[in-house]
């Protein structure tokens with residue numbers, strides 16, 4: 001009898017030890033190892049079970065009872081500990097992966113239309129409203145269109161004012177949007193009505209960049225050809241345009257000038273919209289600000305495009321978009337437009353496209 005009592009006594013000790021281990025376990029892994037250690041195939045409990053065969057019929061149920069007592073208490077403690085540890089581990093995982101919804105988000109920066117795009121589109125809108133088409137021409141242009149068809153033959157001295165970047169003898173970066181005049185004139189079908197077009201785009205000159213010069217800038221060409229077009233049409237059109245862009249009270253004046261592709265040629269000034277003609281720094285105390293070049297289309301230009309100048313006449317003008325944008329927004333350096341400095345561009349937010 002002594003032996004069975006010793007066995008049962010030893011199992012109580014083992015159970016105590018197991019429960020202490022379970023209570024001290026601090027992770028699911030540690031718990032799992034405790035289960036293997038006590039109740040696994042090679043575990044401590046099996047040492048007792050294996051002795052069953054050597055016991056008497058009387059002793060067997062006593063050991064059996066002790067074993068199931070052990071199992072019951074062990075399993076209960078194990079289940080409780082395992083539940084607590086899993087809850088704790090879950091809480092830790094949640095804390096670690098938590099999303100802090102109170103952090104300020106990253107603000108997405110939206111692009112807006114560049115001030116030059118806004119200005120160009122505003123000018124286009126005005127002329128579209130007057131029934132003009134918007135036509136674009138190539139930036140890499142033939143000498144033939146850029147100069148010759150604009151009445152600037154190869155040895156013409158006025159070519160010096162518009163030196164440019166040459167691809168080869170006959171191909172160059174256009175110096176103005178005027179070649180689009182020739183390109184449009186030669187395909188326009190006058191039996192379908194007059195030609196009224198504007199042509200916006202980049203132009204290039206071999207200029208040293210400074211506050212008012214850029215080797216690349218943008219122009220808008222205007223061209224109207226029909227029967228009986230006169231300087232009065234040009235003047236009325238440019239007056240309406242100037243009022244639209246610079247204010248209803250704006251007046252214009254035409255000063256004689258020279259362009260090889262217009263005759264007569266004029267330089268067009270608007271009344272200073274800052275001092276309204278009083279004289280200020282903006283208009284260099286003259287009360288007038290020059291905005292564009294214009295004139296009646298030279299008969300040679302019409303003729304070279306196969307149009308009879310004794311039947312048709314027209315006017316043309318060319319203006320710099322940067323110049324208009326600088327005047328209207330008080331911008332003092334043309335280089336600002338191309339430096340992509342957000343601090344500059346943000347002052348002229350023009351909404352999305």
Ligand code: PHE
Pocket residue numbers: 175176177178221259262293294295316317318319
């Ligand atoms: N092409 C001229 C220039 O760039 C401007 C202009 C266009 C003048 C049309 C008269 C007529 O200076």
